Amino acid sequence: MIVHQVLSGAGPVDAVTAQALAYRRLFSDWGWGGGDHAVSIDPRLGRRVAPLKALDPAADDVLILHYSAYAPKLQAVLELPNPKLMQYHNVTPARWFWDYEPTIAVHCSLGRRQLPDFVAGVDLAAAVSHFNVAELIAAGAERTAVIPILFTPPPPPPPAPEPEPAAADPSPPADAPPTILFVGRLTPHKRQDELIGAFSLYRRHRRADARLVLVGEPLDERYGRSLAGLADRLAPGGVTFLRGIAPEELWRRYREADVFVCLSEHEGFCVPLLEAFHFGVPVVGRPSGGVAEVAGDAAILTDDPDLGLIAELIHLTVEDRGLREELRARGRRRLEDYSYEATAAKLRAAIESIARSNG
Amino acid sequence: MRPEEAVDHARAELARRRAEGAYAEDMDAYRVVPAERPSTELLLEWAVIEPDLDLVVSTRRLGAPISWLKRALVHLLRQYTGQLASQQTRLNVHLMGRVAELDERLADLQHRVVDLEDEARRR
Numbered sequence: 001m002i003v004h005q006v007l008s009g010a011g012p013v014d015a016v017t018a019q020a021l022a023y024r025r026l027f028s029d030w031g032w033g034g035g036d037h038a039v040s041i042d043p044r045l046g047r048r049v050a051p052l053k054a055l056d057p058a059a060d061d062v063l064i065l066h067y068s069a070y071a072p073k074l075q076a077v078l079e080l081p082n083p084k085l086m087q088y089h090n091v092t093p094a095r096w097f098w099d100y101e102p103t104i105a106v107h108c109s110l111g112r113r114q115l116p117d118f119v120a121g122v123d124l125a126a127a128v129s130h131f132n133v134a135e136l137i138a139a140g141a142e143r144t145a146v147i148p149i150l151f152t153p154p155p156p157p158p159p160a161p162e163p164e165p166a167a168a169d170p171s172p173p174a175d176a177p178p179t180i181l182f183v184g185r186l187t188p189h190k191r192q193d194e195l196i197g198a199f200s201l202y203r204r205h206r207r208a209d210a211r212l213v214l215v216g217e218p219l220d221e222r223y224g225r226s227l228a229g230l231a232d233r234l235a236p237g238g239v240t241f242l243r244g245i246a247p248e249e250l251w252r253r254y255r256e257a258d259v260f261v262c263l264s265e266h267e268g269f270c271v272p273l274l275e276a277f278h279f280g281v282p283v284v285g286r287p288s289g290g291v292a293e294v295a296g297d298a299a300i301l302t303d304d305p306d307l308g309l310i311a312e313l314i315h316l317t318v319e320d321r322g323l324r325e326e327l328r329a330r331g332r333r334r335l336e337d338y339s340y341e342a343t344a345a346k347l348r349a350a351i352e353s354i355a356r357s358n359g
Numbered sequence: 360m361r362p363e364e365a366v367d368h369a370r371a372e373l374a375r376r377r378a379e380g381a382y383a384e385d386m387d388a389y390r391v392v393p394a395e396r397p398s399t400e401l402l403l404e405w406a407v408i409e410p411d412l413d414l415v416v417s418t419r420r421l422g423a424p425i426s427w428l429k430r431a432l433v434h435l436l437r438q439y440t441g442q443l444a445s446q447q448t449r450l451n452v453h454l455m456g457r458v459a460e461l462d463e464r465l466a467d468l469q470h471r472v473v474d475l476e477d478e479a480r481r482r
Contacts (some may be wrong), residue, residue: 099396188391197389205381226391234389300365307389308382312369316360323360330362 002061003027003034003351008071010038010049013217013244015271016068016089021048022150023064026344034061039073057082062355067091067118070111078121083354086118087147088127088136090268090290096189100223115139123354128269129290145350150343151274153335154251177209178318181257181281183250183272184264186218186241191263191286192227198263198310200234206315212239213253254279259317263310267291273299274338277331282324284313294338298330399455399462406451408444 005024010017020036027034036048037055052073057063063082065074068089078084091112097105116139119125125141127133133144180199184190192214199212212235218224224241231239242253254260260276262285269290276283283299285291292301300313317323336342360368376382397405415433417425433440 193391194389197386200389201382201384204384205376223391230389230391297362300362302366304366304370306373307386308373308377309366309369311382312373312376313365316365316369316372320360323362323365327362 001027001030001032001351001355002058003032003064004055004057004061005034005036005064005066006052006055006074006077007036007038007049007066008069008074009040009042010036010045011042012044014042016066017045017049019087019089019150020064020066022152023347026150026347030348039071052077060355062351064351065118065122067115068111070107070114072114075114075117075121078118083357084122085124085126085350085354086122088115088125088132090127090132090135091115092187092189092266096187096266097219100188101219104219123357124350126350129293131290131293132268145346147346147350148338148343149269149271149274150340150347151271151335151338152340153278154247154254154275177211178207178258178314179256180210180212180314181215181253181260181276182213182262183215183253183260183275184262184270185216186214186224186227188219188223189264189266190216191265192216193230194263194307194310195261196227196231196234196239198261198307198314199238201308201311202314203235203238205311207318210238213242213257214239215242215245215250215253217243250275251279254281257281259284259314261285261310261314262291264288264291270294274335277335280328280331282317282327283331284310284317294334296330296334296337298327298334300327399459403455403459406448406455408448408451410440410444 005020007016007020010020017038024034024036035050035055037052038049039052041049041051055077057080059081061082063077063080063084065077065084065086066089067074067086069091092108093112094105094109097108115135119136119139119141124143124145125133125136126145126147127136128147128149130146133141133146136144180195180202182190182192182195184192186192195214196212199210203210212231214227218227228239228241231241242249245253254275257276257279258281260272260281260283262270262273262283264270264286265288267289273283273285273291273294277298283295285295285299285301287295287301287303291299295301300317302309302313317327373382412430412433415426415429416422417429419425
């Protein structure tokens with residue numbers, strides 16, 4: 001089998017590119033050939049991704065279109081006679097960006113408007129979650145599939161020099177300052193501003209020594225400065241912003257965290273939830289978009305906008321050992337649903353089904 | 360405690376603590392406020408593209424000949440750049456016309472809602 005992948009843009013820290021490259025490793029393991037192509041390519045990727053104009057598939061080669069943004073130049077691919085699978089990674093609705101980055105808002109708006117053309121032009125419209133599939137159906141898709149993110153569990157930490165025998169709970173000692181973590185781009189819809197607010201309430205009313213770690217690239221420098229200003233005003237010295245960190249550093253941050261808090265108002269999937277489950281970090285969040293679906297019963301979710309409630313939930317999750325243990329156990333079970341093998345099987349079945357129906 | 364009980368428990372605890380005077384902060388201060396949007400009048404002003412030839416200069420020391428060359432190039436290409444500016448201006452002006460029209464219609468509707476609410480209250 002020959003499978004080519006097509007992306008609008010490819011970059012070294014882009015989640016969609018990472019997913020396409022993970023697919024390629026899988027295809028190689030299965031003995032499948034093909035190449036990966038993009039309209040715009042970050043030079044740091046080297047030759048791993050080729051320009052779109054170099055795409056020259058044979059008639060029965062399968063094409064996978066990764067759709068995550070407005071991509072007018074990808075429309076030419078829809079005209080090709082090959083069997084085509086679209087993997088929809090979600091396009092954030094424009095409403096969150098008009099006040100901050102109107103250009104991004106325009107791209108998001110166009111990206112969602114263009115979706116029906118792509119849905120109509122492919123044999124199978126797949127998405128990483130049921131939430132995203134619902135958007136595909138609304139855009140006119142008839143044949144759909146859910147193919148979650150191909151989640152590769154981070155490697156285990158290096159062995160500790162002297163492991164403590166009673167270390168069932170990997171949390172720091174009760175008197176250590178609690179650490180709250182969120183991982184995700186600093187953007188208006190991920191609501192890091194509300195997380196900083198909830199965290200400051202938690203500090204003011206529960207634990208003055210608590211720390212918040214926000215990992216992610218800002219939407220732009222101005223938005224990053226706005227969040228840093230809010231943090232300085234509400235929780236001076238308590239919030240750490242990290243960007244461009246190495247995977248090992250990110251995994252260390254998960255290991256040090258007491259609670260992972262996600263107040264995002266829109267998520268197509270939310271990979272950091274799976275990472276939190278992997279590291280045994282209890283999750284508190286909002287049941288928005290794909291979050292409720294991915295988290296299942298393994299997180300404490302509320303859509304109550306009261307930040308005081310979030311602060312109290314953080315406190316409860318930090319302090320209640322039984323609750324933490326139960327959330328950890330559920331998180332581990334949740335990971336089984338998103339195992340690498342299970343997702344790889346779904347991907348393979350989807351590709352083989354469109355290859356068969358066109359063959 | 361089971362995770363299913365956590366929200367109710369936290370809500371009850373929050374209510375208890377609020378009754379004692381805690382968590383009384385103004386929550387509006389806990390959000391990032393977007394930068395002020397440019398007014399419709401300012402956008403209308405920006406819609407018509409009129410580049411200033413005086414701003415085409417060289418900032419290098421002894422840059423006068425380079426400034427002259429740059430202006431000569433702009434002059435030679437004025438047919439092309441003029442087309443670009445007029446096409447973009449046409450789009451901008453039409454879009455701003457629609458925005459201004461929608462603004463007016465929205466204001467009219469808001470006034471009408473206020474009038475209808477007043478009328479309903481009087482009855």
